[in-house]
Amino acid sequence: MAETVTLTIDGRQIHAAQGEILLWVALDNDIYIPHLCADREEEHPTASCRLCFVEVEGRPAPVPACTLPVTEGLVVKTRSPQVDGLVAAGFELIMSNHRLDCKNCSANGNCELQRIAKTRKLRLKPKNLPVLDKNLPVDDSATTFAYDPNKCVLCGQCIRACRRSGNGTLGFARRGYLRVVTTFGDMPLGESNCTECGACVKVCPVGALAKK
Amino acid sequence: MKITEEEKKIAIETTRQLLSTYNDSRGNLIPVLQQVQNKLGYVPAVAMEEAAAHFNVPAVDVYGVITFYNQFRLTPPGKNQVKICMGTACHMRGAHIIQESWERRLNIKMGETTEDREYSLERVACVGCCTMAPVVLINEEVHGKITPTRVDGLIFAHQLDKQKAKEGAAQDE
Numbered sequence: 001m002a003e004t005v006t007l008t009i010d011g012r013q014i015h016a017a018q019g020e021i022l023l024w025v026a027l028d029n030d031i032y033i034p035h036l037c038a039d040r041e042e043e044h045p046t047a048s049c050r051l052c053f054v055e056v057e058g059r060p061a062p063v064p065a066c067t068l069p070v071t072e073g074l075v076v077k078t079r080s081p082q083v084d085g086l087v088a089a090g091f092e093l094i095m096s097n098h099r100l101d102c103k104n105c106s107a108n109g110n111c112e113l114q115r116i117a118k119t120r121k122l123r124l125k126p127k128n129l130p131v132l133d134k135n136l137p138v139d140d141s142a143t144t145f146a147y148d149p150n151k152c153v154l155c156g157q158c159i160r161a162c163r164r165s166g167n168g169t170l171g172f173a174r175r176g177y178l179r180v181v182t183t184f185g186d187m188p189l190g191e192s193n194c195t196e197c198g199a200c201v202k203v204c205p206v207g208a209l210a211k212k
Numbered sequence: 213m214k215i216t217e218e219e220k221k222i223a224i225e226t227t228r229q230l231l232s233t234y235n236d237s238r239g240n241l242i243p244v245l246q247q248v249q250n251k252l253g254y255v256p257a258v259a260m261e262e263a264a265a266h267f268n269v270p271a272v273d274v275y276g277v278i279t280f281y282n283q284f285r286l287t288p289p290g291k292n293q294v295k296i297c298m299g300t301a302c303h304m305r306g307a308h309i310i311q312e313s314w315e316r317r318l319n320i321k322m323g324e325t326t327e328d329r330e331y332s333l334e335r336v337a338c339v340g341c342c343t344m345a346p347v348v349l350i351n352e353e354v355h356g357k358i359t360p361t362r363v364d365g366l367i368f369a370h371q372l373d374k375q376k377a378k379e380g381a382a383q384d385e
Contacts, residue, residue, distance in 0.1 A: 168270025173279040184271040185257050 007074035016070050021045070023052050023065035026078065033078055034087060034116040036094075036155040036205055038066040041164070049155055050090040051116065055080040062086055084120070091122050096129040097177075098206070099150035107207030113153070136180070141190030145201045145211050149180050152208040156181075158200035165199040181208075214327075215288070220258050226251050227259040231266045241267055241277065245284065254285040290325045290332030292370065294318075294350055299338030301345040310346050311335065313360040317367055 002017040009022075009031050016025040024040060026033050036049040045066040053062040057075035062083045065076075077083070095113070102108050102124070117124050125131065133150065140146035154172070158181060162170040169192050173182045183192040201209045215223075230247050234240040241263065248259050255278055264271040278284045296302075296311050311333075315321055318331050325332040339347055344356025348366075355366065 163270070168272065171270060171272030171276050173272070173276045175280045182272070182275075184260075184275050 005070055005072040005074075007070050007072075007076065009076045010078055018071070019069045021066060022054065022068040022070050022074075022076065025070055026065065026076075031078060032119055033065050034091070034120060035066060036112060036153055037157070039157065039160055042160060046156060049094070049153070051087055051094075053083045053086045054078050055083050087120060088122055091116060091120070092126045092129055094153050095124060095131075096126045097132045097134060098153060099133055099148070100124060100131070101151075105151070105207040106210035107204075111207060112205035139188050140212070141188035142194060142196055143190070143212075144196050144198060145209055147189060147209050149182075149208065151206055152181055153206055154179060154181065155205060157203040157205060158209055161199040161203045165197045167193060167195055167197070169194040170200060215256055219288075220256070223248075223252060223256045223259045224262060227262040231262065234266075236267050238267055238269065241269075241274065242281075245274070245278065249284060253289045254287055256286075256288075285323065287323065287325045287332065288329065290329050292331050292350055293334060294331055294348060295334045295336045295339070297337075297339045297345070297347040297349070298335045299342060299345075301342035302338075302347055305345040307346045309360065310348060310358050310363065313363045314348075317363055
Protein backbone atom coordinates (compact mmCIF):
# COMPACT_ATOMS: atom_id res chain seq x y z
CA MET A 1 0.00 0.00 0.00
CA ALA A 2 1.11 3.51 -0.72
CA GLU A 3 2.37 5.68 2.07
CA THR A 4 -0.15 8.07 3.60
CA VAL A 5 0.79 11.71 3.81
CA THR A 6 -0.77 14.65 5.60
CA LEU A 7 -1.27 17.93 3.80
CA THR A 8 -3.10 21.14 4.44
CA ILE A 9 -5.61 22.58 1.99
CA ASP A 10 -7.17 25.91 2.99
CA GLY A 11 -6.22 25.26 6.64
CA ARG A 12 -7.78 21.80 6.67
CA GLN A 13 -5.66 18.74 7.52
CA ILE A 14 -6.16 16.05 4.90
CA HIS A 15 -4.76 12.54 4.62
CA ALA A 16 -4.06 11.12 1.20
CA ALA A 17 -1.94 8.52 -0.53
CA GLN A 18 1.54 9.65 -1.48
CA GLY A 19 1.76 10.75 -5.09
CA GLU A 20 -1.94 11.20 -5.64
CA ILE A 21 -2.79 14.27 -7.70
CA LEU A 22 -3.73 17.29 -5.60
CA LEU A 23 -6.82 18.12 -7.68
CA TRP A 24 -8.45 14.76 -6.97
CA VAL A 25 -7.47 14.87 -3.29
CA ALA A 26 -9.15 18.25 -2.96
CA LEU A 27 -12.27 17.21 -4.86
CA ASP A 28 -12.60 13.99 -2.85
CA ASN A 29 -12.54 16.11 0.32
CA ASP A 30 -15.25 18.49 -0.90
CA ILE A 31 -12.88 21.31 -1.73
CA TYR A 32 -13.84 22.55 -5.17
CA ILE A 33 -11.13 23.63 -7.58
CA PRO A 34 -12.38 24.71 -11.01
CA HIS A 35 -11.26 22.34 -13.76
CA LEU A 36 -12.32 21.33 -17.26
CA CYS A 37 -9.64 19.25 -18.95
CA ALA A 38 -8.44 17.13 -16.01
CA ASP A 39 -9.06 13.39 -16.28
CA ARG A 40 -8.57 10.88 -13.47
CA GLU A 41 -7.78 8.01 -15.79
CA GLU A 42 -5.16 9.86 -17.75
CA GLU A 43 -1.54 9.27 -16.76
CA HIS A 44 -0.24 12.54 -18.19
CA PRO A 45 -2.51 15.50 -17.55
CA THR A 46 -2.94 17.84 -20.50
CA ALA A 47 -3.21 20.83 -18.11
CA SER A 48 -4.60 22.90 -20.95
CA CYS A 49 -7.63 24.65 -19.46
CA ARG A 50 -5.53 26.65 -16.98
CA LEU A 51 -8.31 26.85 -14.40
CA CYS A 52 -7.17 24.63 -11.53
CA PHE A 53 -4.43 26.92 -10.24
CA VAL A 54 -3.58 26.78 -6.52
CA GLU A 55 -1.06 28.54 -4.34
CA VAL A 56 1.57 26.21 -2.85
CA GLU A 57 3.65 27.37 0.09
CA GLY A 58 7.28 27.73 -0.91
CA ARG A 59 6.53 28.13 -4.60
CA PRO A 60 6.84 31.59 -6.13
CA ALA A 61 3.92 31.25 -8.55
CA PRO A 62 0.59 29.38 -8.58
CA VAL A 63 0.70 25.85 -10.04
CA PRO A 64 -2.05 23.82 -11.74
CA ALA A 65 -3.47 21.34 -9.23
CA CYS A 66 -3.90 18.64 -11.88
CA THR A 67 -0.12 18.21 -12.29
CA LEU A 68 0.90 18.30 -8.63
CA PRO A 69 1.45 15.01 -6.75
CA VAL A 70 0.84 15.40 -3.03
CA THR A 71 3.78 15.13 -0.62
CA GLU A 72 4.16 15.16 3.15
CA GLY A 73 3.56 18.56 4.74
CA LEU A 74 2.26 20.24 1.59
CA VAL A 75 0.46 23.51 2.36
CA VAL A 76 -2.00 24.61 -0.31
CA LYS A 77 -4.36 27.53 -0.65
CA THR A 78 -7.04 27.33 -3.31
CA ARG A 79 -7.78 31.05 -3.20
CA SER A 80 -5.40 34.00 -3.29
CA PRO A 81 -5.39 37.25 -5.27
CA GLN A 82 -2.88 35.76 -7.70
CA VAL A 83 -4.83 32.53 -8.22
CA ASP A 84 -8.12 34.38 -8.59
CA GLY A 85 -6.56 36.66 -11.17
CA LEU A 86 -5.27 33.75 -13.24
CA VAL A 87 -8.54 31.82 -13.04
CA ALA A 88 -10.57 34.92 -13.91
CA ALA A 89 -8.38 35.61 -16.96
CA GLY A 90 -8.47 31.99 -18.10
CA PHE A 91 -12.20 31.76 -17.62
CA GLU A 92 -12.79 34.98 -19.49
CA LEU A 93 -10.73 33.72 -22.43
CA ILE A 94 -12.74 30.51 -22.54
CA MET A 95 -16.01 32.39 -22.38
CA SER A 96 -14.96 34.80 -25.13
CA ASN A 97 -15.64 32.18 -27.79
CA HIS A 98 -18.26 30.06 -26.10
CA ARG A 99 -21.74 30.58 -27.46
CA LEU A 100 -23.82 31.67 -24.49
CA ASP A 101 -27.32 30.33 -24.80
CA CYS A 102 -28.01 29.00 -21.31
CA LYS A 103 -31.76 29.36 -21.63
CA ASN A 104 -31.99 26.92 -24.54
CA CYS A 105 -28.95 24.84 -23.66
CA SER A 106 -29.44 21.24 -22.56
CA ALA A 107 -26.60 21.55 -20.04
CA ASN A 108 -28.33 24.43 -18.22
CA GLY A 109 -28.07 23.82 -14.47
CA ASN A 110 -25.58 21.03 -14.99
CA CYS A 111 -22.87 23.03 -16.73
CA GLU A 112 -19.31 23.18 -15.48
CA LEU A 113 -18.98 26.76 -16.72
CA GLN A 114 -21.99 27.87 -14.69
CA ARG A 115 -20.56 26.08 -11.68
CA ILE A 116 -17.18 27.81 -12.01
CA ALA A 117 -18.84 31.19 -12.48
CA LYS A 118 -20.98 30.64 -9.40
CA THR A 119 -18.28 29.37 -7.05
CA ARG A 120 -15.69 31.95 -8.10
CA LYS A 121 -18.18 34.80 -8.52
CA LEU A 122 -17.23 35.31 -12.16
CA ARG A 123 -19.47 36.55 -14.92
CA LEU A 124 -20.37 34.23 -17.76
CA LYS A 125 -20.24 37.06 -20.27
CA PRO A 126 -16.72 38.50 -20.58
CA LYS A 127 -16.36 42.09 -19.48
CA ASN A 128 -13.01 43.00 -21.04
CA LEU A 129 -13.02 40.83 -24.12
CA PRO A 130 -15.33 40.81 -27.13
CA VAL A 131 -17.40 37.65 -27.61
CA LEU A 132 -16.40 35.96 -30.85
CA ASP A 133 -18.93 33.60 -32.36
CA LYS A 134 -17.34 31.06 -34.70
CA ASN A 135 -20.72 30.39 -36.23
CA LEU A 136 -19.93 26.81 -37.18
CA PRO A 137 -22.76 24.54 -38.33
CA VAL A 138 -24.33 22.29 -35.68
CA ASP A 139 -23.88 18.62 -36.51
CA ASP A 140 -27.07 16.72 -35.77
CA SER A 141 -26.51 13.90 -38.25
CA ALA A 142 -26.18 11.34 -35.45
CA THR A 143 -29.49 9.87 -34.33
CA THR A 144 -29.07 10.06 -30.56
CA PHE A 145 -27.05 13.22 -29.97
CA ALA A 146 -26.07 16.55 -31.52
CA TYR A 147 -22.72 18.32 -31.55
CA ASP A 148 -22.51 22.11 -31.44
CA PRO A 149 -18.86 23.17 -31.96
CA ASN A 150 -19.74 26.75 -31.04
CA LYS A 151 -20.21 25.70 -27.42
CA CYS A 152 -17.10 23.51 -27.26
CA VAL A 153 -14.41 24.58 -24.79
CA LEU A 154 -11.75 22.21 -26.24
CA CYS A 155 -11.22 20.37 -22.96
CA GLY A 156 -10.71 17.11 -24.86
CA GLN A 157 -12.85 15.01 -22.50
CA CYS A 158 -14.97 13.65 -25.36
CA ILE A 159 -11.85 12.69 -27.34
CA ARG A 160 -10.42 10.67 -24.47
CA ALA A 161 -13.80 9.06 -23.78
CA CYS A 162 -14.12 8.19 -27.48
CA ARG A 163 -10.69 6.52 -27.48
CA ARG A 164 -11.48 4.52 -24.35
CA SER A 165 -14.69 3.23 -25.84
CA GLY A 166 -12.56 1.96 -28.70
CA ASN A 167 -13.70 4.01 -31.69
CA GLY A 168 -11.34 6.95 -31.91
CA THR A 169 -13.82 8.89 -34.02
CA LEU A 170 -13.25 12.27 -32.43
CA GLY A 171 -10.01 14.23 -32.44
CA PHE A 172 -8.55 17.70 -32.53
CA ALA A 173 -7.88 19.37 -35.87
CA ARG A 174 -6.49 22.69 -37.11
CA ARG A 175 -4.63 25.23 -35.09
CA GLY A 176 -5.07 28.27 -32.89
CA TYR A 177 -8.44 29.99 -33.08
CA LEU A 178 -9.61 27.50 -35.72
CA ARG A 179 -8.99 24.48 -33.48
CA VAL A 180 -12.00 22.19 -33.33
CA VAL A 181 -13.02 18.78 -32.13
CA THR A 182 -13.98 16.93 -35.28
CA THR A 183 -13.96 13.61 -37.12
CA PHE A 184 -11.67 12.34 -39.87
CA GLY A 185 -12.02 14.68 -42.86
CA ASP A 186 -14.64 16.76 -41.01
CA MET A 187 -17.24 14.14 -41.82
CA PRO A 188 -20.63 14.49 -40.14
CA LEU A 189 -20.86 12.16 -37.13
CA GLY A 190 -23.69 10.21 -38.73
CA GLU A 191 -21.48 9.27 -41.69
CA SER A 192 -18.31 8.58 -39.70
CA ASN A 193 -17.33 5.37 -37.90
CA CYS A 194 -19.15 6.63 -34.78
CA THR A 195 -21.18 3.89 -33.12
CA GLU A 196 -23.15 6.40 -31.04
CA CYS A 197 -22.09 4.78 -27.79
CA GLY A 198 -22.70 8.13 -26.07
CA ALA A 199 -19.45 8.10 -24.07
CA CYS A 200 -18.60 11.59 -25.32
CA VAL A 201 -22.01 12.99 -24.39
CA LYS A 202 -21.61 11.72 -20.84
CA VAL A 203 -18.31 13.48 -20.21
CA CYS A 204 -18.93 16.79 -22.00
CA PRO A 205 -18.77 19.39 -19.20
CA VAL A 206 -20.71 21.94 -21.26
CA GLY A 207 -23.59 21.62 -23.71
CA ALA A 208 -21.50 21.04 -26.84
CA LEU A 209 -22.39 17.37 -27.06
CA ALA A 210 -25.98 16.86 -26.00
CA LYS A 211 -28.62 14.17 -26.18
CA LYS A 212 -31.42 14.89 -28.59
CA MET B 213 -12.80 18.32 -55.09
CA LYS B 214 -13.33 14.91 -56.68
CA ILE B 215 -10.44 12.48 -56.82
CA THR B 216 -10.63 9.70 -59.40
CA GLU B 217 -10.30 5.99 -58.62
CA GLU B 218 -7.06 5.95 -60.59
CA GLU B 219 -5.58 8.66 -58.39
CA LYS B 220 -6.73 6.85 -55.28
CA LYS B 221 -4.98 3.69 -56.40
CA ILE B 222 -1.75 5.55 -57.09
CA ALA B 223 -2.00 7.31 -53.72
CA ILE B 224 -2.47 4.04 -51.83
CA GLU B 225 0.40 2.35 -53.67
CA THR B 226 2.78 5.26 -53.12
CA THR B 227 1.91 5.49 -49.45
CA ARG B 228 2.32 1.75 -48.90
CA GLN B 229 5.67 1.80 -50.62
CA LEU B 230 6.87 4.68 -48.45
CA LEU B 231 5.49 3.13 -45.27
CA SER B 232 7.28 -0.15 -45.90
CA THR B 233 10.63 1.59 -45.26
CA TYR B 234 9.57 2.93 -41.85
CA ASN B 235 8.84 1.19 -38.56
CA ASP B 236 5.70 2.06 -36.61
CA SER B 237 7.36 4.56 -34.26
CA ARG B 238 5.14 7.63 -34.22
CA GLY B 239 8.06 9.96 -34.77
CA ASN B 240 8.04 8.76 -38.37
CA LEU B 241 4.53 10.01 -39.07
CA ILE B 242 5.43 13.51 -40.25
CA PRO B 243 8.40 12.42 -42.43
CA VAL B 244 6.11 9.89 -44.15
CA LEU B 245 3.41 12.49 -44.74
CA GLN B 246 6.01 14.91 -46.11
CA GLN B 247 7.25 12.30 -48.55
CA VAL B 248 3.71 11.48 -49.64
CA GLN B 249 3.22 15.16 -50.37
CA ASN B 250 6.56 15.30 -52.24
CA LYS B 251 5.49 12.45 -54.50
CA LEU B 252 1.82 13.37 -55.02
CA GLY B 253 1.77 17.11 -54.40
CA TYR B 254 -0.86 16.66 -51.70
CA VAL B 255 -1.97 14.21 -49.01
CA PRO B 256 -5.25 12.50 -49.96
CA ALA B 257 -7.60 10.97 -47.40
CA VAL B 258 -6.74 7.42 -48.47
CA ALA B 259 -3.05 8.08 -47.77
CA MET B 260 -3.96 9.38 -44.31
CA GLU B 261 -5.94 6.23 -43.61
CA GLU B 262 -3.04 4.04 -44.75
CA ALA B 263 -0.64 5.95 -42.50
CA ALA B 264 -3.04 5.78 -39.53
CA ALA B 265 -3.28 2.00 -39.89
CA HIS B 266 0.51 1.68 -40.12
CA PHE B 267 1.22 3.80 -37.04
CA ASN B 268 -1.69 2.31 -35.13
CA VAL B 269 -3.39 5.64 -34.35
CA PRO B 270 -6.97 6.77 -35.09
CA ALA B 271 -7.28 8.29 -38.58
CA VAL B 272 -8.49 11.53 -37.04
CA ASP B 273 -5.07 11.98 -35.38
CA VAL B 274 -3.36 11.99 -38.77
CA TYR B 275 -5.98 14.44 -39.98
CA GLY B 276 -5.22 16.59 -36.94
CA VAL B 277 -1.52 16.68 -37.82
CA ILE B 278 -2.22 17.51 -41.48
CA THR B 279 -4.54 20.38 -40.61
CA PHE B 280 -2.21 21.66 -37.87
CA TYR B 281 0.74 22.35 -40.17
CA ASN B 282 0.53 24.82 -43.04
CA GLN B 283 2.91 22.80 -45.20
CA PHE B 284 0.36 20.08 -45.95
CA ARG B 285 -2.22 20.29 -48.73
CA LEU B 286 -5.45 18.33 -48.73
CA THR B 287 -6.29 18.96 -52.38
CA PRO B 288 -4.23 18.25 -55.51
CA PRO B 289 -2.41 21.36 -56.79
CA GLY B 290 -3.74 23.03 -59.94
CA LYS B 291 -1.81 23.58 -63.20
CA ASN B 292 -1.39 27.20 -62.20
CA GLN B 293 -0.63 27.71 -58.54
CA VAL B 294 -1.70 31.12 -57.37
CA LYS B 295 0.07 32.19 -54.18
CA ILE B 296 -1.14 35.31 -52.45
CA CYS B 297 1.43 37.04 -50.26
CA MET B 298 0.16 37.65 -46.75
CA GLY B 299 3.31 39.27 -45.41
CA THR B 300 3.12 42.42 -43.32
CA ALA B 301 3.50 44.88 -46.22
CA CYS B 302 1.00 43.05 -48.42
CA HIS B 303 -1.38 42.65 -45.52
CA MET B 304 -1.29 46.39 -44.88
CA ARG B 305 -1.99 47.12 -48.53
CA GLY B 306 -5.08 44.93 -48.64
CA ALA B 307 -3.89 41.40 -49.41
CA HIS B 308 -7.12 40.03 -47.94
CA ILE B 309 -9.09 42.03 -50.52
CA ILE B 310 -6.96 40.45 -53.24
CA GLN B 311 -7.51 37.06 -51.64
CA GLU B 312 -11.25 37.62 -51.69
CA SER B 313 -11.30 38.64 -55.34
CA TRP B 314 -9.36 35.51 -56.31
CA GLU B 315 -11.70 33.37 -54.27
CA ARG B 316 -14.72 34.96 -55.89
CA ARG B 317 -13.37 34.83 -59.42
CA LEU B 318 -12.24 31.20 -59.21
CA ASN B 319 -15.16 30.20 -57.02
CA ILE B 320 -12.96 28.33 -54.55
CA LYS B 321 -11.59 28.95 -51.06
CA MET B 322 -7.98 29.22 -49.89
CA GLY B 323 -6.13 25.91 -50.22
CA GLU B 324 -8.57 24.55 -52.78
CA THR B 325 -8.32 23.73 -56.49
CA THR B 326 -10.84 24.55 -59.22
CA GLU B 327 -12.92 21.67 -60.57
CA ASP B 328 -10.98 21.66 -63.87
CA ARG B 329 -7.64 21.56 -61.95
CA GLU B 330 -6.58 24.73 -63.75
CA TYR B 331 -5.96 26.94 -60.69
CA SER B 332 -5.20 26.39 -57.03
CA LEU B 333 -5.10 29.08 -54.36
CA GLU B 334 -2.58 29.33 -51.56
CA ARG B 335 -1.39 31.93 -49.12
CA VAL B 336 2.28 32.46 -48.36
CA ALA B 337 4.01 34.44 -45.64
CA CYS B 338 6.32 36.72 -47.61
CA VAL B 339 7.76 36.43 -51.11
CA GLY B 340 10.37 39.13 -50.54
CA CYS B 341 9.34 42.03 -52.71
CA CYS B 342 7.48 44.19 -50.24
CA THR B 343 7.89 47.38 -52.30
CA MET B 344 5.51 45.88 -54.84
CA ALA B 345 2.83 45.07 -52.27
CA PRO B 346 0.28 43.56 -52.57
CA VAL B 347 2.01 40.70 -54.39
CA VAL B 348 0.68 37.59 -56.09
CA LEU B 349 2.79 34.71 -57.40
CA ILE B 350 1.45 32.70 -60.30
CA ASN B 351 3.67 29.63 -60.45
CA GLU B 352 7.09 31.33 -60.29
CA GLU B 353 6.00 34.61 -61.86
CA VAL B 354 5.75 37.66 -59.58
CA HIS B 355 2.96 40.17 -60.04
CA GLY B 356 3.12 43.32 -57.94
CA LYS B 357 0.70 46.12 -57.06
CA ILE B 358 -2.30 43.87 -57.54
CA THR B 359 -5.82 45.29 -57.55
CA PRO B 360 -9.10 43.40 -57.96
CA THR B 361 -9.29 44.51 -61.62
CA ARG B 362 -5.78 43.19 -62.22
CA VAL B 363 -6.94 39.86 -60.83
CA ASP B 364 -9.59 39.79 -63.54
CA GLY B 365 -6.93 40.79 -66.08
CA LEU B 366 -4.53 38.04 -65.01
CA ILE B 367 -7.18 35.36 -65.29
CA PHE B 368 -8.27 36.70 -68.68
CA ALA B 369 -4.67 36.79 -69.94
CA HIS B 370 -4.15 33.20 -68.83
CA GLN B 371 -7.26 32.08 -70.62
CA LEU B 372 -6.22 33.93 -73.80
CA ASP B 373 -2.77 32.32 -73.68
CA LYS B 374 -4.36 28.93 -73.31
CA GLN B 375 -6.67 29.53 -76.24
CA LYS B 376 -3.80 30.76 -78.41
CA ALA B 377 -1.71 27.72 -77.53
CA LYS B 378 -4.64 25.51 -78.46
CA GLU B 379 -5.14 27.26 -81.82
CA GLY B 380 -1.40 27.11 -82.47
CA ALA B 381 -1.40 23.39 -81.83
CA ALA B 382 -4.37 22.95 -84.13
CA GLN B 383 -2.61 24.87 -86.95
CA ASP B 384 0.54 22.78 -86.58
CA GLU B 385 -1.38 19.62 -87.23
